[in-house]
Amino acid sequence: MNTQPATGATTTRPVNAASKPFGLRSYLVCLKGILVREGLRFLNQRERFISSLVRPLLWLFIFAAGFRQVLGVSIIPPYKTYVLYEVYISPGLCGMILLFSGMQSSLSMVYDREMGNMRTLLVSPFPRWYLLVSKLLAGVTVSIAQVYVFLAVAWFWGVKAPPIGYVFVLPALFLSGLMLCGLGMFLSSMIKQLENFSGVMNFVIFPMYFASPALYPLWRIQESSPLLYQICLANPFTYAVELIRFAFYGQVDWISLVVVAACTAVFLAGAIIAYDPSRGLMNRKQDTGGNA
Amino acid sequence: MQHVKTGEMNGPAALEVAAVSYSYGTKRALSDVSFAIAPGTFTVLLGLNGAGKTTLFSLISHLYNTRHGSISIFGHDIGRASGEALRRVGIVFQARTLDLDLSVYQNLSYHASLHGIGGREARQRIEALLQSVDMSDRINDKARSLSGGQMRRIEIARALLHRPTLLLLDEATVGLDIQSRADILAMIRKLVETDGIGVFWATHLIDEVDDGDHVVVLHKGSLLANGGVTEIVSATGSSSIREAFTRLAGLDAATAAGAAS
Numbered sequence: 214m215n216t217q218p219a220t221g222a223t224t225t226r227p228v229n230a231a232s233k234p235f236g237l238r239s240y241l242v243c244l245k246g247i248l249v250r251e252g253l254r255f256l257n258q259r260e261r262f263i264s265s266l267v268r269p270l271l272w273l274f275i276f277a278a279g280f281r282q283v284l285g286v287s288i289i290p291p292y293k294t295y296v297l298y299e300v301y302i303s304p305g306l307c308g309m310i311l312l313f314s315g316m317q318s319s320l321s322m323v324y325d326r327e328m329g330n331m332r333t334l335l336v337s338p339f340p341r342w343y344l345l346v347s348k349l350l351a352g353v354t355v356s357i358a359q360v361y362v363f364l365a366v367a368w369f370w371g372v373k374a375p376p377i378g379y380v381f382v383l384p385a386l387f388l389s390g391l392m393l394c395g396l397g398m399f400l401s402s403m404i405k406q407l408e409n410f411s412g413v414m415n416f417v418i419f420p421m422y423f424a425s426p427a428l429y430p431l432w433r434i435q436e437s438s439p440l441l442y443q444i445c446l447a448n449p450f451t452y453a454v455e456l457i458r459f460a461f462y463g464q465v466d467w468i469s470l471v472v473v474a475a476c477t478a479v480f481l482a483g484a485i486i487a488y489d490p491s492r493g494l495m496n497r498k499q500d501t502g503g504n505a
Numbered sequence: 506m507q508h509v510k511t512g513e514m515n516g517p518a519a520l521e522v523a524a525v526s527y528s529y530g531t532k533r534a535l536s537d538v539s540f541a542i543a544p545g546t547f548t549v550l551l552g553l554n555g556a557g558k559t560t561l562f563s564l565i566s567h568l569y570n571t572r573h574g575s576i577s578i579f580g581h582d583i584g585r586a587s588g589e590a591l592r593r594v595g596i597v598f599q600a601r602t603l604d605l606d607l608s609v610y611q612n613l614s615y616h617a618s619l620h621g622i623g624g625r626e627a628r629q630r631i632e633a634l635l636q637s638v639d640m641s642d643r644i645n646d647k648a649r650s651l652s653g654g655q656m657r658r659i660e661i662a663r664a665l666l667h668r669p670t671l672l673l674l675d676e677a678t679v680g681l682d683i684q685s686r687a688d689i690l691a692m693i694r695k696l697v698e699t700d701g702i703g704v705f706w707a708t709h710l711i712d713e714v715d716d717g718d719h720v721v722v723l724h725k726g727s728l729l730a731n732g733g734v735t736e737i738v739s740a741t742g743s744s745s746i747r748e749a750f751t752r753l754a755g756l757d758a759a760t761a762a763g764a765a766s
Contacts (some may be wrong), residue, residue, distance in 0.1 A: 235621050240621070242622065242623035243618050243620075245615070245616050246614065246618020247615075247619075247625065249615070250604070250607070253611060254604065254607070258604040332566075332598055332600075333615075333616065335570065336567065338591040338620065339619070442759060460677055
């Protein structure tokens with residue numbers, strides 16, 4: 214090894230406890246810092262907050278009201294009586310918030326990796342997997358806050374679940390949000406040419422949303438198209454919506470829980486392994502021959 | 506193109522870069538770069554735009570994985586022991602990295618948490634550092650309201666929060682006016698003198714190099730020189746570091762004057 218060192222005085226400044234490994238408290242401080250920052254950013258960006266609510270509310274106020282008579286829903290679990298169409302699509306709209314918000318925050322993590330905020334995060338001495346998971350958790354937390362604001366507005370609109378359902382749904386929202394954030398990050402890490410959010414909307418978000426029981430029950434899809442039904446069954450978002458739907462009524466759809474948990478584990482692991490901060494920059498440098 | 510390597514060091518290296526190469530696909534950014542810098546010294550990484558400085562910084566800070574060669578900080582390999590290495594390093598990136606929507610305090614507090622520092626200790630360190638960079642009165646202001654020079658000072662304070670022993674600054678004076686450039690440079694040099702912090706200062710501006718500095722010259726991804734200013738000047742038979750750089754890089758005088766001053 215032919216390195217040629219510089220000359221100079223040896224520092225007298227003590228190294229900052231650098232030999233002492235981080236303890237649990239330090240990890241929690243790190244997680245708290247990331248959560249607080251994400252929350253502050255969200256509160257400071259009112260436009261983002263409002264736009265995140267407008268989309269599901271439009272579906273609830275306009276689409277659901279308009280299609281109430283056309284798209285009747287029979288009595289299917291977890292419902293024990295006929296329900297309004299607005300009630301039926303509410304879990305799907307919660308899933309929609311998680312889907313859009315999760316994908317958006319995950320994509321920004323990938324495409325902003327050479328930008329300021331992600332750089333600051335990634336040069337932290339904590340393990341990279343921990344930083345990425347913490348960032349995902351922060352994104353999920355913000356998404357869940359949006360869901361509850363939506364549910365509050367929906368409540369005033371007359372779309373109500375049993376009171377205990379608002380508590381039971383929290384873990385379902387958390388797990389589903391984590392799965393969708395992980396999926397977003399995993400997809401972005403794998404697909405090099407995925408350059409903007411509209412592309413993701415067309416090829417990932419909309420197909421996932423429409424090929425699910427978010428807007429209509431699966432038995433209706435099965436009646437009209439067995440192929441589409443199979444596609445819906447292969448769609449992880451299907452299970453997220455059902456997990457949320459059952460949780461609103463204090464029930465656990467075990468198949469959905471297992472599928473969502475397994476997908477969360479796979480997507481998170483894939484995202485962490487595939488995450489490469491230089492990937493986005495690599496493409497750009499090849500294309501433009503930019504500064505090295 | 507001449508190639509100069511000079512200098513010796515007693516003791517462990519603050520930063521050791523050994524046979525590092527890096528490519529963006531087929532585009533080669535660094536070719537077999539090797540050098541080391543001693544603790545407590547001010548070392549300038551000098552090179553024109555596109556020399557590979559930012560790529561080298563991204564490798565040293567573990568933003569990119571080192572695929573060819575190795576990098577270690579105070580003996581800790583950045584690939585195998587990145588946590589230990591990064592705890593000893595403070596980094597100021599070329600691009601602005603403050604969150605504009607957050608206040609100065611919130612930005613610094615976030616960074617403290619990323620190093621496991623929270624609560625009262627974080628607050629005390631933030632207040633002390635803001636005082637040292639003369640920015641105490643802006644603690645609750647949004648980062649968006651700061652000037653370029655003020656943002657840089659906050660970023661330097663942030664890089665010092667976890668008390669690193671090596672400070673990396675990538676083109677820290679780019680985009681600043683002459684006075685702000687001088688202030689930032691003076692502040693960093695003072696850190697070396699008073700606190701014994703090692704500094705690795707990347708720049709394309711030759712006038713930021715002092716006679717007593719250690720200089721690493723990078724050009725088109727290759728290391729051209731590594732040593733004290735006087736050693737490099739002498740070894741190239743030049744009368745100044747500017748002339749030495751011009752000769753090493755094979756530039757014409759006009760290019761060197763225009764690009765690196």
